[in-house]
Amino acid sequence: MYGLCDCNNFFVSCERLFRPDLVRQPVVVLSNNDGCVIARSNEAKALGIAMGVPFYQIQSLVQRNGVVVFSANHELYGDISRRVMATLRSLVPGTEIYSIDEAFFELDGIDGSPDLFGHRIGRTIRRDTGIPVSIGIAPTKTLAKVASKLAKRYPRLEGCCYMHRPEDVRKVLARFPIHDIWGIGRRYGRMFDTMRITTALEFVGLPEEWVRRRMGIAGVRTWHELQGEACIPFGEMAPRRQQITVSRSFPRELFALDELEPVVAQFAASCAEKLRGEGSLCREVRAFICTNPHREEAPQRQETGLVLRADPTDSTLELVRQARAALRQIYRPGFGYKRAGVLLSDIVPAAECQHSLFASVSDRTRNERLMKTLDRVNRTFGRGTLVVAAQGTEPFRTQQGHLGRRYTTQWDELPVVKAE
DNA sequence: TCTGGGGTCCTAGGACCC
């Protein structure tokens, strides 16, 4: 059996934690630059606010209905996520963190019925963190996802759905929309629409060979998983990341290389910090820039520049230099750039790295000490305290007109229980 | 006026190897 623990409307639930006055209110959380809706309370969903809709398109709806709006506050969400995951970990034999608001868990060797066990997990997380969750338990990961959605949908299940008997699974799949199955995205969804296939059970009724031809091996896996044959194993250890990206859209278009360079340098520095956080080194540095694809009348351009290193590194100095070199390869004047980013790849663990024969060992140890100090200074005194000159003096900011407080990670933003 | 960000995996085709 596989369990899935899924936080309900996670970002909204985080914002509500210290604002109980928002509990029955419609609430939405926006993406960077206050661009799109990325989380909605049930009340906001009921108003017809869709996932991913551009904020400007719902402005009047928001005003008419008194929808409470927040800019994304990832520092808060990350901290609350760690608390939820830690609580879950203390209750189950093993966990696999799948995303900021979801984790699979094992049930091997638990006492009593999985159903009671699941309900206890839900109640405990709610009590200890304040975050409501939905629990699904089933013979495969894909079915556990289905079960957690049922737990969310039907209040009488009280937050947990245990689904295991084949005849029960069949009954559920007969009414479950194929669009909502894990692994079926927009593209396959449209394909099934044209075939008049609407339920998961109809999909399961297709011949395996057809599924393989049209959807590849991933589709076949989904097809088996829905029939109770587990194909996606439990993975407790997060595999080392294969790439690290930092990219942002800009509040306005940038035209000049002078404006892009410090921004790209900052993205590279963030990438380097993440890289060191994983204990890794990298050999490939890419920088990319693109114009605004929504402005169809404007000249469009989208390019990626690549710099390869002979010797893998985690040095902010080196990676910033190479990201700027990659940017200069691709930059052309006369375009309004709306988004840029830096991507690190060919990532290797620092401990097992084969260095170049000609690389200097003393340079490497000096870099290690320098980076350790850089990270310590920035951890102690705040991000951006110590930067490479190429990053400039102006930290990159996105538009955040509705930012809430970082209640749990900043001393001066702690919730006030009683004012003096 | 205003449209996010960070990932993974699979597949097909071409270059290249012996």
Place this chain on the structure above:
DNA sequence: TCTGGGGTCCTAGGACCC
């Protein structure tokens, strides 16, 4: 006249996830 066979690696593009 007749022109092999079996591989690997890399990349771009497309699908998916949250």
